[in-house]
Amino acid sequence: MRDHLIRQFLIELRMELEVEGIDTAERGAIVSEAHSHLVDAFDVADPMNEAEERGVIDGFGAARTMAQSLAREYTYARSRRRYVWPALFVLAACVLFSLINSQLHLPLFGREIWVGTLYVAFCALWLVALGYKARRPLVSQFLVLAGGLLIGRVCWLMFTCYPVPNHFAEFVKRNEVAKDVAFSNRMIRQDRLVASELRFGQQFFSDPSKRPVPDFLTNSDGSYLLPDGIREAGHGLPARSGPSLTARFWNDAVREWNQRPYSIESEGVPGRKTAAEVWMIRSVRDIGEQENHIQTLYRSVKSPWWNRLEWTVQLQAPGVIAVSLAAALITNAGWVLRVLFAPIVRHTRRRRLAAR
Amino acid sequence: MAYKPEIEALVLGALVDGPLHGYRITQVIKGRSSGLLKLGDNQIYPTLHRLELEGLIDAEWHQQEGKPARKVYALTPEGRTRLEQRQREWKQYATHFGIALGLGGNHA
Numbered sequence: 001m002r003d004h005l006i007r008q009f010l011i012e013l014r015m016e017l018e019v020e021g022i023d024t025a026e027r028g029a030i031v032s033e034a035h036s037h038l039v040d041a042f043d044v045a046d047p048m049n050e051a052e053e054r055g056v057i058d059g060f061g062a063a064r065t066m067a068q069s070l071a072r073e074y075t076y077a078r079s080r081r082r083y084v085w086p087a088l089f090v091l092a093a094c095v096l097f098s099l100i101n102s103q104l105h106l107p108l109f110g111r112e113i114w115v116g117t118l119y120v121a122f123c124a125l126w127l128v129a130l131g132y133k134a135r136r137p138l139v140s141q142f143l144v145l146a147g148g149l150l151i152g153r154v155c156w157l158m159f160t161c162y163p164v165p166n167h168f169a170e171f172v173k174r175n176e177v178a179k180d181v182a183f184s185n186r187m188i189r190q191d192r193l194v195a196s197e198l199r200f201g202q203q204f205f206s207d208p209s210k211r212p213v214p215d216f217l218t219n220s221d222g223s224y225l226l227p228d229g230i231r232e233a234g235h236g237l238p239a240r241s242g243p244s245l246t247a248r249f250w251n252d253a254v255r256e257w258n259q260r261p262y263s264i265e266s267e268g269v270p271g272r273k274t275a276a277e278v279w280m281i282r283s284v285r286d287i288g289e290q291e292n293h294i295q296t297l298y299r300s301v302k303s304p305w306w307n308r309l310e311w312t313v314q315l316q317a318p319g320v321i322a323v324s325l326a327a328a329l330i331t332n333a334g335w336v337l338r339v340l341f342a343p344i345v346r347h348t349r350r351r352r353l354a355a356r
Numbered sequence: 357m358a359y360k361p362e363i364e365a366l367v368l369g370a371l372v373d374g375p376l377h378g379y380r381i382t383q384v385i386k387g388r389s390s391g392l393l394k395l396g397d398n399q400i401y402p403t404l405h406r407l408e409l410e411g412l413i414d415a416e417w418h419q420q421e422g423k424p425a426r427k428v429y430a431l432t433p434e435g436r437t438r439l440e441q442r443q444r445e446w447k448q449y450a451t452h453f454g455i456a457l458g459l460g461g462n463h464a
Contacts, residue, residue, distance in 0.1 A: 029427070030401065033378055036424040037397060040379040061396030069402035077409040 001050060002042045005057050010035055016067035019349045022074065030070060034060075075135055086130045087141035090327040091149070093123045124330050131334025138331055146324035153320060162300045164293060172297060180297065184290045191283040191290070194234035198227055198276040198283070205257035210250045219246045224253035227275035231283075363395065363403045365442040368435055371413065375430035378404060404429060412438050 010031055017027045041056045131138060157163070161171040172180045201217055217225050220239045229245035240246075247253035260272040269281055370376060370384040381404075382397050407413045412435035418426045431439065 030405075032424055033401065033427045034398075036377065036420075036426045037379045039423055040377075041397070059397060061398030063398075065396075066398035066401060069399070070405060073402045073406040073409075077406065 002045075002047065002053055002056075005053060006035065006038050006042070009038065009057055009060070009063060013063040013067065015350070015353045016064045017070070018353055019346050020067045020071035021345075021349075022067070022071060026074070034066075084141050086127060086134075086138055086327070086331045087145040089123075089126065089130065090142075090145060090323070094149070094323065127327060127330045128334040128337070131331035132338050134331075134335060135338060137335055139328065142324050142328035142331070145327070146321055149320040149324065162297060164297055164300065177297065177301060181294055184294050188287050188290045190235050191287045194231050195280050195283040195287075197230050197234060198280045201225075201227065201230060201257060202274065202276045202280075205254050208251075208254050221246075223248050224250070226253065226256045227279050230276075231279050362442070363399055364407065365439070365446070366393065366395075367400065367403050367407065368412065368431065368439040368442065371429060371431045371435070372439060375416075375428045377418075377426040377428045381429070407435065411435075 013034055014027060014031050017030060022030070038056065038060060041060065042053065045052045045056050047053070157171060161173050162177060163171045197216055200214075204213070204217065213224060216233075217230070219225050219229065219241060221241055223241060223246040225233065226245055226247055229240075232245065233239065247256055257276060258274065260274050260277075262273045262275060262278050263271075264273060264278055264281065267281075273281070366385050367381060370381045370388075376384065378400055379397070382395060382400055385393055385395060404413070404415075408415050408429070412432055413429045414432055415427050415429050418428050420426060
């Protein structure tokens with residue numbers, strides 16, 4: 001009788017422990033302990049008294065209650081652990097992302113799916129799995145991560161880069177200032193050249209009488225360059241032919257240079273414009289922006305670091321906080337999934353184990 | 357202050373005189389309280405496992421001939437400190453509760 005009662009209780013206890021998701025090793029230890037407890041309890045019970053023997057099992061309490069209490073204790077014990085790996089994973093992902101940035105822009109399966117998209121999706125799925133495994137909400141490590149990234153990025157920017165105050169979230173590395181200025185100067189030279197050639201072309205083609213054309217208004221194939229073609233050539237692009245770039249005949253070139261089909265009122269310029277006028281306006285504006293960029297960059301280089309602090313913080317704070325918040329939300333979505341699915345998982349396990 | 361009676365304190369108290377296994381712990385608690393504290397035996401084990409995870413007690417398996425192995429628990433120094441803290445809290449609580457009931461003096 002007692003062996004039957006003990007075996008029946010232990011089978012039920014093992015099943016309830018499995019339903020609660022307690023690990024195999026822990027399950028075995030708990031069942032062994034309950035076994036020795038029941039054997040001790042039965043030793044002091046009268047073997048001839050069935051009611052007394054059943055009372056031993058009743059006195060021990062329900063297997064399900066014990067399994068649930070144990071599961072709660074293990075969850076509590078887990079909650080005392082410091083789960084730093086989701087935050088470390090996000091940090092590693094950020095570093096990896098910045099290191100292999102160029103490879104992440106490779107298209108996959110056409111232009112819709114990029115390697116970077118898959119990488120981000122993989123990171124999100126992995127974080128959900130980590131959150132599911134943690135069995136509790138994870139918040140503090142993401143706060144630490146956000147703070148650490150913020151301080152790290154701001155310090156890095158402060159000591160290695162110069163912000164460009166007129167352009168939000170733009171900065172130039174300290175060792176690349178000369179390169180950046182050289183690039184801006186080259187752009188200015190090209191825009192000036194384009195503007196002067198366009199101005200000349202506009203005047204030249206305003207007279208419809210055919211006459212020799214200067215080289216810079218002629219394409220390598222002998223056709224006449226139109227304003228778009230002048231602009232491409234001026235910015236060092238290889239010579240091309242095409243309806244908007246070149247005209248084969250003199251009359252077509254005159255017509256294209258003088259017609260006014262364009263409106264750039266959205267850019268604050270009223271009236272209809274020729275293509276040459278549009279590109280002249282834009283070139284002059286770009287020259288101003290590049291000159292302004294160089295001036296502000298030099299001002300930034302000369303200013304003390306504390307004057308740059310506001311900008312460096314502004315550069316990184318929103319991005320860092322957004323990344324950390326997104327990672328925290330995704331990770332805790334895993335925990336929410338566990339909470340939502342826990343009753344279903346328990347029910348399914350109980351049915352499967354009962355059938356077995 | 358409010359004192360919440362805890363199985364944890366009772367279990368630690370049961371182990372103060374030496375290592376015991378689960379069944380014996382329940383017997384000690386029942387015996388010391390003259391049967392006043394009735395705990396389901398299954399209530400002891402979750403607490404024992406938590407105390408073990410927290411490092412307040414140590415556990416060791418003892419093999420027995422012809423019987424299943426027993427897991428025997430013993431207080432660690434941290435567990436002893438926790439027990440002393442619980443004892444102080446209980447004494448304070450019992451004193452104040454006694455005064456509140458109009459008994460006066462120390463009723464710990």
